[in-house]
Amino acid sequence: xxxxxxxxxxxxxxxxxxxxxxxxxxxxxxxxxxxxxxxxxxxxxxxxxxxxxxxxxxxxxxxxxxxxxxxxxxxxxxxxxxxxxxxxxxxxxxxxxxxxxxxxxxxxxxxxxxxxxxxxxxxxxxxxxxxxxxxxxxxxxxxxxxxxxxxxxxxxxxxxxxxxxxxxxxxxxxxxxxxxxxxxxxxxxxxxxxxxxxxxxxxxxxxxxxxxxxxxxxxxxxxxxxxxxxxxxxxxxxxxxxxxxxxxxxxxxxxxxxxxxxxxxxxxxxxxxxxxxxxxxxxxxxxxxxxxxxxxxxxxxxxxxxxxxxxxxxxxxx
Ligand code: UDP
Numbered sequence: 001x002x003x004x005x006x007x008x009x010x011x012x013x014x015x016x017x018x019x020x021x022x023x024x025x026x027x028x029x030x031x032x033x034x035x036x037x038x039x040x041x042x043x044x045x046x047x048x049x050x051x052x053x054x055x056x057x058x059x060x061x062x063x064x065x066x067x068x069x070x071x072x073x074x075x076x077x078x079x080x081x082x083x084x085x086x087x088x089x090x091x092x093x094x095x096x097x098x099x100x101x102x103x104x105x106x107x108x109x110x111x112x113x114x115x116x117x118x119x120x121x122x123x124x125x126x127x128x129x130x131x132x133x134x135x136x137x138x139x140x141x142x143x144x145x146x147x148x149x150x151x152x153x154x155x156x157x158x159x160x161x162x163x164x165x166x167x168x169x170x171x172x173x174x175x176x177x178x179x180x181x182x183x184x185x186x187x188x189x190x191x192x193x194x195x196x197x198x199x200x201x202x203x204x205x206x207x208x209x210x211x212x213x214x215x216x217x218x219x220x221x222x223x224x225x226x227x228x229x230x231x232x233x234x235x236x237x238x239x240x241x242x243x244x245x246x247x248x249x250x251x252x253x254x255x256x257x258x259x260x261x262x263x264x265x266x267x268x269x270x271x272x273x274x275x276x277x278x279x280x281x282x283x284x285x286x287x288x289x290x291x292x293x294x295x296x297x298x299x300x301x302x303x304x305x306x307x308x309x310x311x312x313x314x315x316x317x318x
Contacts, residue, residue, distance in 0.1 A: 002063070009040050011178070015222075029045050030052075040175055040178075056100040076278065108158070115166045118283075124250075127286040164285075219245055220299075223299060231290075231294065247287070248287050259307045263311055
């Protein structure tokens with residue numbers, strides 16, 4: 001298939017681009033390189049440096065049969081301090097992209113949504129039928145795009161899939177996380193192990209969980225990429241499907257710290273700090289729907305494998 005990948009210079013977008021190329025797809029990457037890296041775009045894909053707002057000429061020229069849409073701002077804290085960036089880039093940018101698709105008669109899209117669309121869960125594991133009450137602008141902006149996709153599917157016969165990622169980790173195809181501003185647990189812990197950061201602050205150890213630290217559902221980026229390939233041809237015209245992507249088991253921050261210590265052999269100094277605003281105690285996906293519909297089966301579920309692959313990538317990058 002001829003596909004356009006927005007955000008293909010970022011962590012998840014570059015891994016999925018490599019997976020698409022390996023399956024014989026023809027890939028053009030559209031990325032403004034605001035947070036991505038040109039050298040993360042796999043050889044074999046063409047890179048067009050452009051914003052989502054300027055995507056119309058690119059779609060008109062490439063004439064893709066499908067779009068995989070990763071490009072977005074994704075820092076929860078920033079979304080609270082400068083919400084306009086999230087409405088402008090994530091919502092405005094996605095609307096511009098959907099209009100560019102409509103003009104180019106492209107009616108298939110896979111969108112990177114998030115567990116943050118659910119907010120504080122009322123039931124765990126979280127099914128796709130759970131109420132969506134995001135607690136930050138990042139989650140709200142992604143939910144707005146999910147809603148947009150439903151209406152475009154109905155009005156314009158678009159075949160759409162929203163994949164709601166839980167906590168993505170690991171590395172694949174020589175690609176991994178390399179953000180200028182790092183807020184996520186695994187890369188921060190690995191920076192400590194590599195000696196570029198002094199200690200890891202655990203945000204709260206008084207949660208109602210067995211060891212008092214927050215529980216999250218970590219999914220390997222390889223399994224996440226496989227889900228995109230399964231999702232791409234799945235919906236019929238006019239259909240918008242929503243799938244959670246998590247491995248379905250939860251690990252605490254303390255368990256993650258233990259895994260990082262084991263994998264890296266580093267003692268990993270830890271400081272217990274206050275809770276981070278808006279962090280629910282436990283976020284675990286029910287991924288029953290995508291397993292049943294598409295036969296998706298996460299295979300790299302061992303925390304030590306997720307951490308180990310991220311560690312190997314971080315060491316290769318120096
Ligand atoms: N966390 C932490 N210290 C850090 C970064 C994260 O204790 O320096 C915790 C955070 O409170 C959450 C978990 O690790 O419980 C995962 O956070 P992350 O930011 O990686 O992903 P999120 O679940 O917020 O999407």
